[in-house]
Amino acid sequence: MDILSKKVLIPAIVAAVAVGAIVVVPSAVAAAEEQRMGHNMPQINGTVNAGEAMKDYLNENVDVTFTEATETAQAEVEDGRIVGGHLGVVQGYVVYRFFIVDPDGTGYMTIVDAGNGEVLYTSEGMEMGAFHGPMGFGGQSHWKGHGGWHGAGWR
Template sequence: MKNISILASIAIVLMAATILLNHPGNAFAQTDDNMSMNKTDEYMMKDYVKINGTIDIMNTMFQAISSKINVTLTDAIGTAEQIVGNESKAMFAKADEKNGFMVYSVLLVTPDMKFYKAFVDPGNGQVLLTKEISKMAWIKMMHPDYGSDYDKKKMRGDYKDHGYDKSKW
């Protein structure tokens, strides 16, 4: 009985020592001095400390998602082109998230310059939505910064770029 209480006491002391040695304050002291305190008392790292755990988040997410993808982006483009018809051609396609679901987003154009957006399910290849869009909406999807203040200034030429004053040219 005495041996059990001695072993239990030793185990408790070892656990307490382990907790104290792994306290964040000690961890801070063991890293290089590229860490500093900010106003909210959170640690900031200028250079990240390399650590290796046992669960790779990105790999785990990739495996979980890729096991459910049964349709390639190339196949989704072909399906969208067939559904829109009129010899439409995909100009842009990417994997996207809509309403919490992964979709392939495909932007298409027809020979008569009509623009379409299509969403294709990567799980089963079904076209979830096709919609005709305006040329301006198509341009904004292709060039998200189009129409920004910087773009407007650039088009008028009243901006400074790389230290050169364009008005002096």
């Protein structure tokens, strides 16, 4: 496995696990609420496992690999370098979201459809000083309201 594959495969796996965790967290919250209310429900075993259903859904619907989406996104910004990205959900759609920086230090967000590999959106460029978060950027991001870079990663 070459280095590019390792660099993109690991974040893709982490993103898939994170998407699965989105389904599990509400269950934990519901269980805590039941205990708080005094209900001691025993462990149940239903017929539809949400984690497995999410994994099956992604396997059946995500036809574009992280590597393919990375190449597509990088082509959107001349001489740009991808500094972050992941598989996620934007406005109800499964997409890859990337943060790209050009040689002048201007940052862009590009969204690639996970089903067909088409670029759905590339933001206007913003100065790197306007971005905050990981990789040496602190505080709040100007992209926060646009569902962009936030805290320890993409929001």
